[in-house]
Structure formats: structure tokens, C-alpha cells
Amino acid sequence: MARVFNNCIWSRRADGTPVKMGDLTVTRERTLFVYTADYLASGLPGMALLASPGIWGDQPIEFNTRENFPVHPRLMSIIPGEGRRNIQRRVFASMLAKLGKPTTPGFETDWEMALMAGANTIGHLFLFRDDLQASQWFQRPVSTDTVGTRSRFWRMLREDISLDQAAFDPNVLARYIGPTPTAGGMIPKLLVSIKDPGTGPWSGAIARPGAPDHIDVILKIEPAEYKDVLTLENLCLDLHARSGFDVPRHWLREIDGMRVLAVERFDRGPKGFVRPQETFRSVIASGDRSFISNEDVAMDELPGRLDRLGEVCNLDVTAAKKEIYRRYLMAMLTGNGDLHLENISFLGGERATVLSPVYDPAPMRAWPQHDTRSAIPVSFAEGETWPQAMRRLGLAYGHTPSECRQAIEQALTNTAHYLEEIGDAPVEAPRKTRLEKILPAIRKEMAEAMLR
Numbered sequence: 494m495a496r497v498f499n500n501c502i503w504s505r506r507a508d509g510t511p512v513k514m515g516d517l518t519v520t521r522e523r524t525l526f527v528y529t530a531d532y533l534a535s536g537l538p539g540m541a542l543l544a545s546p547g548i549w550g551d552q553p554i555e556f557n558t559r560e561n562f563p564v565h566p567r568l569m570s571i572i573p574g575e576g577r578r579n580i581q582r583r584v585f586a587s588m589l590a591k592l593g594k595p596t597t598p599g600f601e602t603d604w605e606m607a608l609m610a611g612a613n614t615i616g617h618l619f620l621f622r623d624d625l626q627a628s629q630w631f632q633r634p635v636s637t638d639t640v641g642t643r644s645r646f647w648r649m650l651r652e653d654i655s656l657d658q659a660a661f662d663p664n665v666l667a668r669y670i671g672p673t674p675t676a677g678g679m680i681p682k683l684l685v686s687i688k689d690p691g692t693g694p695w696s697g698a699i700a701r702p703g704a705p706d707h708i709d710v711i712l713k714i715e716p717a718e719y720k721d722v723l724t725l726e727n728l729c730l731d732l733h734a735r736s737g738f739d740v741p742r743h744w745l746r747e748i749d750g751m752r753v754l755a756v757e758r759f760d761r762g763p764k765g766f767v768r769p770q771e772t773f774r775s776v777i778a779s780g781d782r783s784f785i786s787n788e789d790v791a792m793d794e795l796p797g798r799l800d801r802l803g804e805v806c807n808l809d810v811t812a813a814k815k816e817i818y819r820r821y822l823m824a825m826l827t828g829n830g831d832l833h834l835e836n837i838s839f840l841g842g843e844r845a846t847v848l849s850p851v852y853d854p855a856p857m858r859a860w861p862q863h864d865t866r867s868a869i870p871v872s873f874a875e876g877e878t879w880p881q882a883m884r885r886l887g888l889a890y891g892h893t894p895s896e897c898r899q900a901i902e903q904a905l906t907n908t909a910h911y912l913e914e915i916g917d918a919p920v921e922a923p924r925k926t927r928l929e930k931i932l933p934a935i936r937k938e939m940a941e942a943m944l945r
């Protein structure tokens with residue numbers, strides 16, 4: 494018989510104290526969520542932007558499952574991804590196997606894993622099996638033990654992820670950094686904390702997430718099949734920061750011959766402060782039943798979606814549109830065809846919604862299997878060229894013709910020395926060659942778009 498999961502979601506108040514948000518029922522057919530009366534009275538942000546207390550009040554929020562969305566879209570990021578490198582899925586599969594439970598992907602296994610990994614994930618939701626587990630979790634002491642750069646922990650990750658030698662041992666991970674909360678995306682990553690390096694370099698030592706006097710980071714680990722990706726991502730984060738974009742602090746390091754990139758979490762603050770965070774994909778999928786995959790919404794439609802979001806959230810829609818277009822131009826001109834709907838997020842909840850800082854700007858076109866110009870498709874008008882489409886999009890994203898011209902000119906200036914920087918970076922030739930081949934033509938088209 495199909496299982497019914499009766500679980501709960503908690504969050505934290507601004508001062509870090511825990512608060513129950515509501516009760517959750519998850520079955521194969523639907524997700525139901527109901528806020529507690531106390532949470533409704535608290536004025537705290539809702540479970541998701543389109544599932545806010547302001548819209549739903551004490552009514553159950555019902556989401557009927559469909560292809561690609563076995564649970565409410567906002568909860569999807571809590572289920573560990575299915576990539577073979579996903580660290581969290583491997584840890585939880587081994588834990589389930591020890592308990593004699595099935596470990597194959599599928600609704601029940603996936604949700605069991607979400608329940609193991611649901612506390613302290615990205616954003617302000619803390620998913621628990623029940624209230625008892627929640628109160629125990631919030632009361633647990635957080636160890637400040639650090640993992641230095643010479644430990645067995647790094648050696649194992651290096652052999653397994655960076656050298657592809659199948660050395661993965663979940664017990665080693667658990668011993669050093671405890672249960673691992675999930676984080677979305679394809680590149681292997683861990684949610685951990687580090688001592689704030691200030692303006693200096695990061696020592697490479699890590700502690701468990703939320704450790705006192707530490708800052709929380711996403712730690713990305715470079716896998717064998719994407720050699721150089723973190724060097725390139727680091728370079729593009731720096732480029733965006735220099736170009737005036739809001740970019741989280743980040744530290745690239747080699748540990749024992751393995752490249753890792755620590756990126757400061759923008760959904761966390763000091764003393765247990767948590768900030769709501771939700772991807773654009775989750776927002777669209779929870780409001781639109783016809784949305785199944787990222788390709789279902791074109792660049793042309795996002796401004797309309799933002800207008801509608803602005804009707805239920807306190808979002809500066811005009812600013813958000815202009816900013817997304819500026820990021821899109823940068824993505825085009827750096828060879829990042831992978832600016833998809835999970836690489837754009839909203840922060841702050843429905844009462845103070847803002848676009849998240851830039852994250853994941855790696856130039857994925859350097860890998861042939863990711864060499865698409867735009868992960869979010871563009872609907873071309875009959876006979877329309879790329880320069881014409883870029884121009885049309887600029888206007889659709891709220892720019893006047895002269896603002897659009899300036900935005901393109903600015904993006905061209907920001908990236909004028911990009912290929913030289915790539916040329917000087919410690920990156921293997923095939924990646925350089927691909928970007929050198931692709932980008933001059935894009936620059937030419939952008940210049941044409943500017944002059945129209």
C-alpha cells in the first residue's frame with residue numbers, strides 16, 4: 494500500500510529561535526500543507542512565495558503531483574539529486590541500506606531521504622519527520638570540531654570525486670561533518686561552515702554547518718568529468734563582482750590536489766538567522782500546472798511571470814527584470830549557456846522579495862555536452878536574428894531603447910578582457926579553445942544588437 498507521510502516544517506524567527514510553521518502530508522498523489530495558528534499570527538514568511546499565509550491563511554495548500562514534481566516544487570530541492578556524484582544521496586542510500594530499507598530512486602525512497610536531510614537546507618525551511626525530532630534537532634549542541642586539510646576526509650573525497658577511484662565511504666563523511674543537509678545542482682557539494690577569512694585566504698579547514706563563530710558556505714567539489722569548472726566559476730564570480738553585480742564572497746583552494754570552491758551562503762546570517770530562498774523554477778512550477786521542465790518557459794515569457802509574481806509579493810518587478818536581462822547578457826558573453834531557472838532565485842519571502850545575488854556563473858559552454866547558447870529558450874519571431882532577438886528582449890525586460898543599448902555596451906565592456914583572462918588561467922587547452930571559438934562571434938552579434 495502506498496504510504497502516507499505525516500511530517501512537519503519548522504523555521505527560525507529573526508533571533509534564531511525555532512518555530513513550527515505547519516503540518517505536511519505527503520502521498521504519491523499530493524502534498525498538503527497547513528500553517529499553525531501561531532505561525533499565521535507571527536507574520537513570518539510563508540513556505541513558498543505562492544504558498545504564503547497571505548494567500549492561503551488557514552486553508553490547506555494542496556499540490557497535486559505531476560511529472561518531475563512528486564512533491565510541492567518548493568520541497569523538491571530537499572530531495573537529494575540523482576546524479577551519480579550526489580554526495581547526499583550516497584550517504585542516505587547507505588543509511589537506508591543499513592536499516593534494510595529500499596534505496597532505489599522512487600517516491601518513497603526519495604522522501605525518506607528528504608526526511609533525513611531536511612534540516613538546515615537552503616532557505617528557511619526545516620523539514621522533520623515529527624515535532625519530537627524537530628525539538629531534538631534544535632536543541633542539539635553543534636560541534637565546533639574542525640576538519641583540517643590533512644584529514645582522511647579530504648583524501649577520500651579527492652580519490653572518489655576528483656580522481657574517480659570509487660573510494661566513497663559515508664561513514665568517513667558522517668564522522669567528520671555529521672548528517673549532511675542537501676543542496677541542489679549537478680556539481681558535488683556539501684553545506685559546511687568555515688572561520689571567516691576576512692580579506693585573507695581561507696585555511697581550508699571546515700566545520701559543521703551552523704558552528705558558532707563560523708560562516709556558512711556551500712562547498713563545491715570539482716569532479717573528474719568537469720575538470721577546471723571551479724577555476725572558471727571562480728573567475729566568472731570575480732568578473733561579475735568587478736562589473737558591479739552582487740556576488741557572494743568565495744574562496745577557491747586546492748586541498749590535497751583537489752579543487753574546492755567555498756561560496757558564502759546568502760540565505761544565512763549570524764546567530765542562527767535564516768532567509769527564505771526559492772528558485773524561479775519552484776515559483777513557476779507551483780503556480781503553473783503545465784510547467785514540467787525548464788524548457789517549458791521561454792526568456793520572452795519571464796517578464797510576464799515576474800509581473801504576476803509582483804501582484805502577490807513585495808518585489809520591485811522593474812528592477813528584477815532589468816537585472817535578469819543584465820545577467821543574461823553576461824551569461825551570453827562569458828559562455829555560460831546554463832543560466833537556467835534554478836540558477837536564478839528569490840530571497841526574503843513574500844513581504845520583502847529580492848533577486849538573489851549571482852551564483853553558479855560557470856561558462857558551461859566550455860564542455861561540448863553543455864554547449865547550448867541559452868538554457869532558457871528564446872522564442873524567435875519569423876526570420877528574426879539573434880541580434881534582433883537580444884534587442885527585443887532588452888525592451889521586454891523593461892529597458893528603453895537607449896537603456897538597452899547601454900546595457901549591451903556595458904556587458905561588452907565588462908567582458909572585453911575575458912578571453913585573455915581565460916587564456917592566462919590554469920585551465921586545460923580544450924576548455925580555452927572552445928571558449929575562444931564561441932565567444933568572438935557572440936561579441937560581434939551583441940555589438941550589432943547594440944547598434945540597431
Ligand SMILES: Nc1ncnc2c1ncn2[C@@H]1O[C@H](COP(=O)(O)OP(=O)(O)OP(=O)(O)O)[C@@H](O)[C@H]1O
Pocket residue numbers: 615676677678679680681711741756757758759760770772831835836838852853
Ligand atoms: N551562495 C549561495 N547561498 C545560498 N544558496 C546557494 C548559493 N549558491 C548556490 N545556492 C543554491 O544551491 C543550488 C546549487 O548551487 P549551484 O547552482 O551553485 O550548483 P551547481 O551544481 O553548479 O548547479 P547546476 O546544476 O546548475 O550546474 C542553487 O540552485 C541555489 O539554490
Ligand SMILES: [Mg+2]
Pocket residue numbers: 678679835836853
Ligand atoms: Mg546551478
